Amino acid sequence: MMLTTEKTTVNNTQFLKETLAGLNAEPKRMFSKYFYDETGDHIFQQIMDMEEYYLTNAEMEIMQYQANSIANVISVDNEAFDLIELGAGDATKSIHLLKTLLDKNLNFKYYPIDFSEHVINDLDANLPEKLPELTFEGLNGDYFDMLKKAAEISDRKKVVLFMGANIGNMNVSEAREFCLSLKQLLSPDDILIIGFDLKKNPQQILAAYNDKAGITRSFNLNLLSRINRELDGNFDVSAFEHYANYDPETGSCKSYLISLKNQIVNIGSNAIHFSENEFIMMEISQKYSLNEIDELAQSSGFQLINSFTDQQNYFVDAVWKV
Ligand code: AVI
Numbered sequence: 552m553m554l555t556t557e558k559t560t561v562n563n564t565q566f567l568k569e570t571l572a573g574l575n576a577e578p579k580r581m582f583s584k585y586f587y588d589e590t591g592d593h594i595f596q597q598i599m600d601m602e603e604y605y606l607t608n609a610e611m612e613i614m615q616y617q618a619n620s621i622a623n624v625i626s627v628d629n630e631a632f633d634l635i636e637l638g639a640g641d642a643t644k645s646i647h648l649l650k651t652l653l654d655k656n657l658n659f660k661y662y663p664i665d666f667s668e669h670v671i672n673d674l675d676a677n678l679p680e681k682l683p684e685l686t687f688e689g690l691n692g693d694y695f696d697m698l699k700k701a702a703e704i705s706d707r708k709k710v711v712l713f714m715g716a717n718i719g720n721m722n723v724s725e726a727r728e729f730c731l732s733l734k735q736l737l738s739p740d741d742i743l744i745i746g747f748d749l750k751k752n753p754q755q756i757l758a759a760y761n762d763k764a765g766i767t768r769s770f771n772l773n774l775l776s777r778i779n780r781e782l783d784g785n786f787d788v789s790a791f792e793h794y795a796n797y798d799p800e801t802g803s804c805k806s807y808l809i810s811l812k813n814q815i816v817n818i819g820s821n822a823i824h825f826s827e828n829e830f831i832m833m834e835i836s837q838k839y840s841l842n843e844i845d846e847l848a849q850s851s852g853f854q855l856i857n858s859f860t861d862q863q864n865y866f867v868d869a870v871w872k873v
Contacts, residue, residue: 567782567819574823574831581774583720583834587667588777594770596641601766603758606716606748607644609866614644617859618651624857624870625710625742631658632708635701637694638717639663640670645712646681653684660705661687664697698736709737714746714868719837722803723847726837730851734873743853743871750838751865753799760804760836761795768793771806771833784818794830802838807831844869 566585573580587595599607614621625632634652636645642663652659663678665671671689678687688704690697698711711733718726733743748756760767771793778784790811797804810825817823839847841858844867848855853871860867 563781570778570782571818571821574818578830578832579825580832581834584666585777586770586774586834587670588773588781589669591770591773591777592667592669594766594773597766598762598770601759601762601764603762605755605759605865609861609863610714610716610746610868611644611647612861613859613866613868614647618647620857621648621744621859621868621870622651622655622657625744626652626655626657629657630708632710633662633701633705634659634710634712635662635664635698636712636714637664637698638713638715639665639674639689640715642674642678644714648712649682649685653682659686659710660707661685662690662697662701662704663687664690664692664694664701666693667691695732695736698733702736709741711737711741711743713743716746716748716836716866718745719748719839720834721837722835723837723843727847727851730847730853734852737873739873741873742856743873744868745871746866746868747839747844748836748866749860749864750799750802750840753797756804756838757795757797760797760806761793765793767795767806771808774833775808778818782818784816786816787814790814791831797838802840802843804836804838806833806836808833841867 569582570585573582598604636642639645649661663671663674668691671691674689678685690700718729721729737743772788772791775786775788775791779786791808792811794807794809795804807830810827810829813827814825815822816825845855848869848871853873855869856872857870858867
């Protein structure tokens with residue numbers, strides 16, 4: 552396979568390394584950050600539009616109806632700040648907050664950060680039309696590298712947005728490590744606005760990750776196709792089945808792909824053996840209670856200053872201060 556740019560080569564080297572490490576581990580696992588190639592972004596958009604995937608509407612409702620209160624918590628004394636969004640996606644939810652901050656004439660610059668180059672290119676193309684007065688600079692890459700880059704550009708107060716329950720794609724101890732590392736890059740009085748999917752009826756959670764139309768199934772299987780396309784793999788996608796499971800005790804919702812037969816898959820010159828019914832752990836989507844969120848804030852050195860929930864208490868955007 553021809554790899555064209557230096558950037559693609561670097562990314563694919565990392566992708567190959569992590570994929571092989573995950574598939575040679577016991578049990579096998581993959582890294583859900585690799586779901587988001589162009590096809591994956593497109594399928595994720597379909598997931599967010601699904602009736603079963605309540606998370607998007609719940610957080611959208613918070614942003615639509617409570618943006619003014621959130622803006623009041625962010626901007627004390629009209630101090631200038633940088634608004635840095637980790638995993639900005641198409642910014643459809645944060646756009647309500649951005650609009651409110653602009654309406655209030657606050658002095659800020661928006662830095663959307665995303666792992667997907669395609670997402671940043673789209674924001675560069677679309678944001679000026681949607682919000683002509685917005686000053687922004689899209690940053691493509693790893694969250695922490697890009698956060699450091701934003702800190703090099705300016706030393707103003709930072710307000711970090713980490714929405715969409717992206718924290719849920721880490722297990723609880725990874726989430727704590729992540730928040731601790733994030734705190735190291737922030738200064739006293741900086742703010743983190745972080746979205747969590749709340750524990751709720753287990754059937755409702757499971758349905759969001761096991762939809763009838765099979766969109767989540769395609770989302771998971773697309774990673775096998777991506778490995779075929781980009782890493783010279785030969786997965787027979789039809790020989791794997793999607794399985795999702797939610798444990799109400801721990802709050803972890805997990806997606807797996809199950810090998811339907813004994814098979815060998817090649818990735819470049821590497822052969823990986825799968826037994827019949829062997830699973831690959833694909834993704835965790837951790838759900839939290841309000842107490843667990845408070846505990847996470849405290850154990851990673853943040854102070855909870857406010858929480859914004861939707862009317863049905865499905866989702867919370869918590870505001871933490873360093
Ligand atoms: C991006 N992330 C918060 C989604 C979630 O809910 O865990 C990804 C996803 N996976 C399957 N459906 C949605």
